Each structure stands twice: as structure tokens, then as C-alpha cells.
Amino acid sequence: MNIVRYSYPYNGSLVPSTSRFYRSPWGAFESEMDRLFASALGELTSTPAGQFPVDLYEDKDNTYVRAELPGVSREDINVEMVDGYLTVSASRKTPAAEGQAEQSSSFSRSVRVPEEVQANLVSAAYENGVLTVTLPKREEAKPKKVTVAVK
Amino acid sequence: MSLFNSLIPSRSREASRTATDNVGPSLKPVYEIKETDEAYGLTVFLPGVAKDGLELTIENQELRVVGRRTWTSPAGWTTVYRESADAPFVLVLTHDNAIDADKIAAELKDGVLRASLPKAEALKPRKITVS
Numbered sequence: 573m574n575i576v577r578y579s580y581p582y583n584g585s586l587v588p589s590t591s592r593f594y595r596s597p598w599g600a601f602e603s604e605m606d607r608l609f610a611s612a613l614g615e616l617t618s619t620p621a622g623q624f625p626v627d628l629y630e631d632k633d634n635t636y637v638r639a640e641l642p643g644v645s646r647e648d649i650n651v652e653m654v655d656g657y658l659t660v661s662a663s664r665k666t667p668a669a670e671g672q673a674e675q676s677s678s679f680s681r682s683v684r685v686p687e688e689v690q691a692n693l694v695s696a697a698y699e700n701g702v703l704t705v706t707l708p709k710r711e712e713a714k715p716k717k718v719t720v721a722v723k
Numbered sequence: 724m725s726l727f728n729s730l731i732p733s734r735s736r737e738a739s740r741t742a743t744d745n746v747g748p749s750l751k752p753v754y755e756i757k758e759t760d761e762a763y764g765l766t767v768f769l770p771g772v773a774k775d776g777l778e779l780t781i782e783n784q785e786l787r788v789v790g791r792r793t794w795t796s797p798a799g800w801t802t803v804y805r806e807s808a809d810a811p812f813v814l815v816l817t818h819d820n821a822i823d824a825d826k827i828a829a830e831l832k833d834g835v836l837r838a839s840l841p842k843a844e845a846l847k848p849r850k851i852t853v854s
Contacts, residue, residue, distance in 0.1 A: 625806035631799040637850030640770035640807055701770035701834015702794070 624679055632715055635707040642701030653691050657682045749813040762841040770813050770834040781824045787812040821846055
């Protein structure tokens with residue numbers, strides 16, 4: 573499996589503009605074409621339905637996983653560690669509006685955790701819609717300096 | 724040049740749009756609008772945005788939501804894999820005077836902005852009695 577870095581579409585125009593007030597005659601056409609492609613290719617260019625963006629970081633003591641899960645309450649988030657895979661699953665309930673039943677959607681993603689992890693010390697925090705899971709590395713996995721005496 | 728711009732209506736409208744250019748590359752957030760008789764309900768997903776990173780302005784028939792993430796990775800963290808982007812979220816909605824700007828109520832919780840945009844009085848459905 574290949575991990576390909578995903579780049580978000582950005583709202584700049586392809587036509588270079590020389591002054592702030594210049595508006596290329598192609599501007600409207602370009603944005604229409606962007607919209608057309610975005611709606612036609614919607615499923616292919618964005619993360620597949622039921623998934624959320626995940627970032628992986630590490631420092632010498634811990635591995636960190638950050639997941640973007642806006643609008644989910646803490647009880648609905650499940651974080652599980654099985655055999656080097658971290659699974660984050662969440663369900664989001666939309667509050668019932670008049671004439672509509674309560675809808676709920678669920679997401680789940682598994683991430684391979686690169687280093688050996690002390691499974692009992694894993695902690696997670698949810699702030700501003702972003703879940704940060706801290707996975708402390710096992711002692712043997714931490715980078716260590718070994719000085720070798722040369723005879 | 725500015726006289727020329729002010730004489731031609733479409734160019735004078737462009738001049739007021741420079742606010743967008745300052746933000747640079749941006750992301751369009753996921754959003755949803757529900758309509759009731761009284762108001763529009765707007766829900767925008769802005770993960771990682773706290774109240775101090777959020778700007779909600781309404782100007783010239785345009786409602787603009789700009790959300791900036793305030794979190795930066797601490798020094799010492801190396802990035803192994805990234806799927807999210809650091810670009811700010813920008814959402815621009817035009818409304819043609821359909822919203823009463825003074826009565827907008829908005830709340831940001833857990834990365835979700837929920838705003839209630841009351842409809843302008845003239846647009847509410849009303850009964851007309853025939854004499």
C-alpha cells in the first residue's frame with residue numbers, strides 16, 4: 573500500500589494577475605469548471621465517505637495521532653489499540669429537527685502506529701473538534717545513545 | 724485608475740473584494756444550511772478552530788466565515804504523515820438582503836459553528852387579506 577500525501581484544493585486562480593483589481597475574463601469560467609469537476613469527482617478527490625483526516629507525529633518519547641472530528645461528543649468517541657493498530661471510531665448525531673428523525677453517521681479509521689507502544693499509558697484529549705491521542709513509546713523503542721569503547 | 728474603477732460598477736465591486744486576497748490559499752469547510760420559516764440555520768465544520776481564530780463578518784450582502792487553526796505542532800514533534808492542512812477555512816455566502824444582520828446568533832462548540840440567520844422581515848411568508 574502506498575501512502576500518498578493528499579493536497580487540499582486551493583482557491584487561487586490559474587491566471588496570474590498583475591494588479592489587485594485585475595479580474596481575468598476567464599475567472600468566472602474557471603470557477604464554474606472547478607465547481608463542475610468538484611461535483612463530478614467529489615468522491616475521488618476528497619477523503620472517502622465515512623473517513624476523517626488523520627495526522628501522525630512523533631517525538632522521542634511519544635507518538636501522536638491527531639484526528640479531525642468536529643461536532644462529536646466525547647462519549648461517542650472510541651479509541652482502541654490492538655497489536656500496533658490504533659482504531660478511532662466516532663459517531664455523530666445530528667439533533668432532531670422538526671419533521672426529521674435524528675440522524676447519526678459513524679466513522680472509523682485505523683492507523684498503523686510505527687513504534688512499540690506502552691498500551692496501558694495511551695491517553696487522548698479532544699479539543700476544538702480535534703482528537704489528539706498520545707501513545708508513549710516503550711523504553712526499548714526510544715532512541716538511545718550507545719557509546720562504544722574502542723579498544 | 725481609482726476614478727476609472729469607481730465609474731464602472733463591476734470594477735468598483737471588485738475593489739471591495741480584496742479582503743479575499745489577504746487570506747491566501749484557503750480551504751472550503753463542510754457546511755450545511757437548513758431553512759425554516761423564521762430563519763436559516765447554518766452549520767459549518769471547522770475542526771481545530773477556537774473562538775479566537777474565528778471571524779464572522781457580514782458585509783455587502785455577503786456572509787463570510789474565516790476560521791484559523793491556532794494549534795501548531797510543538798517543537799520536537801516530527802511529522803510522520805499528514806492529511807489535514809494548515810490553511811484557514813474560508814466560507815463566503817451571498818444572501819441578497821434575505822438576512823436580518825442584527826439578529827444573527829452564532830455559537831462555536833467543539834469545532835462546529837452553528838449560526839442562526841433570521842430572515843429579513845420582508846421575506847417572511849405572510850397572509851394577505853382580501854377585502
